[in-house]
Amino acid sequence: MSRARAVWQRVPAPVVDIVLVAVAAVDVLVVDMWEHTRPEVTLAAVGCAALAFRRRFPLGVFLLTLPIALMQDVAVAVLAALFTLAERSRNRRLLAVCVVLAAVASSTPWPLAEADRTMTLVFFVYGLATSVAPVLFGQLLQARRDLARRLAEVEEAREHERTLHAQAVLARERAQLAREMHDVVSHQVSLIAVRAGALQVAARDADAKEAARTIRSLSVTTLDELRTMVTLLRASGGKSTELTPQPTLADLRRLVESSGTHTELTGELPPTVGTPAQRALYRTVQEALTNVRKHAPGASARVELWQDGDGIGVTVTNTPPTRPSLSLPGSQQGLVGLRERAEILHGTLDAGPTAQGGYRVRLRVPLSAD
Structure with a gap:
């Protein structure tokens, strides 16, 4: 069934519209449309041709197909227009009104004349049931499309949440590394700086004093750089591409x-x-x-x-x-x-x-x- 759906989705929309217009025209001709007057035939032709624009103007196309419902009980053009309107509209009140209009048009005697009220009511009930079917199918298709979009959004959100979780894990590792650098490395470098300072004061040899001074200066500079690195490690979570x-x-x-x-x-x-x-x-x-x-x-x-x-x-x-x-x-x-x-x-x-x-x-x- 999924393969048939995939094949159907590959059919260009204009081709579908042309086929639908042809089917609606054949449906009109089958019910002896040529027995009607020229204005009636013109209205029916306009309604069938309007189906080509049902995707852009669903409500207008439905109204143009209503005269066909006056001339025959069940019209393909009216049902197709109702389906398109239900598929694209979220206004339930509008859809209910359109269903009633289609049922009234299909049950009204044509040409307009006196008719049995009981039979008219029966035809109205049958017309109502017939008009509801394409509306329910169109709403079902709309709900399926909304559900597919919702599932895609949920999957995208889950993927994004997995990325955020990975970043959070990396952030904790960076925070632990920052603590290790602060508690261990910084402490040891501080001891080196203190010992170098003491050696600089106690040493009598000029070369030893200079070496101790250099060690102390480098240790102080290293401490400053370590503080900056620790601060940056605590400030951001980082990514998996830290070496880039x-x-x-x-x-x-x-x-x-x-x-x-x-x-x-x-x-x-x-x-x-x-x-x-x-x-x-x-x-x-x-x-x-x-x-x-x-x-x-x-x-x-x-x-x-x-x-x-x-x-x-x-x-x-x-x-x-x-x-x-x-x-x-x-x-x-x-x-x-x-x-x-x-x-x-x-x-x-x-x-x-x-x-x-x-x-x-x-x-x-x-x-x-x-």
Whole structure:
């Protein structure tokens, strides 16, 4: 059955429309349409031809096919128009009204004349049942399409959550490494610096004093670098590609284009921006767009680079979501890490909802941050 569905989906839409118009025309001709007047035949021809535009104007096409229902009890054109309308519309009241209209048109005597009320009522009930069938089938197809899209979103969210879990595990390993470096390596280097300082004071030989001074100076420099490394390890979770070159502002456009969200990138920054500031800006945009994709499905985003006096920054703003977001667990540590990274660079990070129902993340760091 899936193979037949795949074959059917490969048939071009215009071919399907042409075949449907032909079937509707044959259906009209079979019921002795030529016995009707010329205006009636014209209305029937217009209704059949209108089926070619049923995908773009489903309601209008249905109204154009109603005269055919007046001339015959069960019309293929009317049923096809009802199915298309039900497949594409979510307005249940409109669909109910259209079902009643089709039933009334099929049960009304034509030409208009007096008729048995009982038989008219019976024909109306049969017409109502006949009109409900394509509507139910169209709604079923719409629900199946919505379910398939929902399942795809759930699978995508699960894949994204697996990635976040891997990053969280890596973040814990980095935090443990930072503690080891702080508690063990830093302590031992400090002892080396203290011993070298004592040797520099106690030594009488000039060469020994110079060697002790060099060892103490290198130890102090190493301690400063270790503190910086420990701070950076605690500030971000990192990725599985830590040995690859770290991203800069030159990679920002590629990040925006591959974010999976309709995003606009505006603004420029001077070429003198330091590497740590570039990484902070990049990570801020990356985390903000990840949150948009996760918590605001269907929303669009705007990334704005700007300079304010001696400070530079980026603002990421997204519109309200157009679809309900999936209820997914999160670490809630993304913005915390960004704030820690901003504080290292003596900057600030603000995040919060907008008045329009969206969300805004704003990072500002000094231009001279290094």
